[in-house]
Amino acid sequence: MAGPGVTAAEARERIRHGEHTGPTVGLAPGHVQANLVIIPEEHALDFSRFCVRNPKPCPVLEITEAGSPVPRTLAPGADLRTDVPRYRVYEAGELVDEPVEIRNYWRGDLVCFLLGCSFTFEAALLAAGLRLAHLDQGRNVPMYATNRECVPSGPFRRPLVVSMRPYRPKGVPRAVSITARYPMMHGSPVHIGDPEALGIGDLEQPDFGDPVDVHDGEIPVFWACGVTPQAAALEAGLPLVITHSPGHMFITDRRDAEYAL
Amino acid sequence: MAGPGVTAAEARERIRHGEHTGPTVGLAPGHVQANLVIIPEEHALDFSRFCVRNPKPCPVLEITEAGSPVPRTLAPGADLRTDVPRYRVYEAGELVDEPVEIRNYWRGDLVCFLLGCSFTFEAALLAAGLRLAHLDQGRNVPMYATNRECVPSGPFRRPLVVSMRPYRPKGVPRAVSITARYPMMHGSPVHIGDPEALGIGDLEQPDFGDPVDVHDGEIPVFWACGVTPQAAALEAGLPLVITHSPGHMFITDRRDAEYAL
CATH class of the missing domain: 3.30.2040.10 (PSTPO5379-like domain)
Structure with a gap:
């Protein structure tokens, strides 16, 4: 398991309070950063199956409960509605917003997928x-x-x-x-x-x-x-898809070395 | 990708025709054998999330489409209703049958999870x-x-x-x-x-x-x-859960060596 993850939590707190809205490269070094794809629960099983079938591009680290923005295994103290520096909001595949938090887009049926990242x-x-x-x-x-x-x-x-x-x-x-x-x-x-x-x-x-x-x-x-996986989610034409903005990743409590074989 | 997988297909054909109803250890050597858990689609996202959260006991190799018994990435020519030598059928967590095929239990909402096995x-x-x-x-x-x-x-x-x-x-x-x-x-x-x-x-x-x-x-x-994962599925008390019988695994077309890092 990760250590206390203080630097990750600190980085997320800065992000949550709008003190950091840029790319996350170099933040909280040694901590796993993750891709984020948020879709309605109705399509989450299909998306999960897509990821299982294509594990190299789509390695799933966490799937949240519908309506819960808490990634309980990667960062139980985090909130995926506010802890990413910049999001992209798509409606029917069209980019409609690029906000720094998504509380006003949040719904009870949204499921968050966190996926491994090349960082x-x-x-x-x-x-x-x-x-x-x-x-x-x-x-x-x-x-x-x-x-x-x-x-x-x-x-x-x-x-x-x-x-x-x-x-x-x-x-x-x-x-x-x-x-x-x-x-x-x-x-x-x-x-x-x-x-x-x-x-x-x-x-x-x-x-x-x-x-x-x-x-x-x-x-x-x-x-x-x-x-x-991001492009697959967008191109599926779902009514709502929210992702991180490129390079603006979610910083987890887990350490890179935990995942090394 | 796997080679032609002839021996795996042959083994499955013998199993499908009731010519082999015993444990699968040693059959089609070199081919991946998999654990099988079949549950109603209603619970499949929760189960998928359970597997993502517990990857060491629950490494998911394939999730089928609801109602389809075909594991399209592991063995596109197979039928999961007939190609396992012996099944266990549970209703509300109680073992009710241990048949050699499950065509009469099959429903349009069943989803098959295939998981890696220590063989x-x-x-x-x-x-x-x-x-x-x-x-x-x-x-x-x-x-x-x-x-x-x-x-x-x-x-x-x-x-x-x-x-x-x-x-x-x-x-x-x-x-x-x-x-x-x-x-x-x-x-x-x-x-x-x-x-x-x-x-x-x-x-x-x-x-x-x-x-x-x-x-x-x-x-x-x-x-x-x-x-x-089998025990987790049974103990959840779902109306219907079907698994392989212990040691009576599903033989895939994929080779063990494909999965070696």
Whole structure:
């Protein structure tokens, strides 16, 4: 189990009181940050099944009770209506608001899914001396829609989204084995090398995030990405879906190292 | 992905036609065998949440659509109404039947959960030269209710059940690291040594399975057990719950090695 998680609770308190409304990267280091997808209970079983069928992009860390904003296993003192720095609210798949709290959108039938995020394995890569090109270049990680369909469930169906990090050949095996230790944070890569085999025509035109320079001799390495479940939820056309805003994650009490195999 | 899975499909066909009604241990070697819990859709989200909250005893490999007996990701050609050698049917928590197929119990609102099973890691232990005392002694693995409550969800709440395998001290680290490679089959042990710390008063009186002799110098090693989700489903008092009969597992097309980290 986690230690007292003081720094995580402190970070959430600052966020709750509007003192931090920006991205969460670097906050409460060592603590698991999570993707958030909130949907009506009516669709929660279908979404849960979608996640079970596609565990690499959709590793579920917690599902809350309908109407409860408390993630009881990840952070029992937190409130998912206020403790994320910025949310995105979608109605019938259309973005209608990007607020700093969602109390006025809250309903008794809403279920929160918290999913593992690549921040955990990125910290492990950095700790092992494997640099992150997007960090070095001051950009967001590039993400791409692929030609690989996820296994559908009910209204949830979409192609896998991947994130890409380039490495030199000698770094690739270490990047694989380090990230494989975190199956609940997308785990090992889904693909190494040829972008075209994933249906990615041009690495310089990511579907989400920013392009990064891939230098001569570097190989693009692709990991399953948490944008997949978010996009699946949006594209299902549900009357209401609420997610975190990109990079504005939920900070849990749990520690990255607890999830390492 | 799995190979053609011929031996698994063949084994299921024999089972479907009543040519094999016994335990499945040793059938279609190398293929993942799974625990089965079938419950009404009304309770499936609560049960899914219970599994997410207690991943070591309850690693979910597949959730079927309500009314569909086809496990589309584990064995798309299978039928969960006929392809398990023996079932147990419970009404309001009471065992009412132990049939070889459940077509006459089937309903349009039933959802099947398939969960990882220790057979996968036991094969890996044996392959590494780590013997299984219960196998050597011709018994079923001993299983114990513990004093550790699972995190509840809706009507699902019960203490963790563990299985026990004794090893000499030099074997214990290898037993840990080998089973840790299979997080979807209960993963690494939850406890090593002192049974009393788990609330187990007498190793010779297991709650399920048979006692095994623990020899001088051997240490009891405890793993989370798939009886936990079964027992949680039964004890919730649902009008109808169907499970596999102990040891009579569902044989999937997927290979053990696919799940190894």
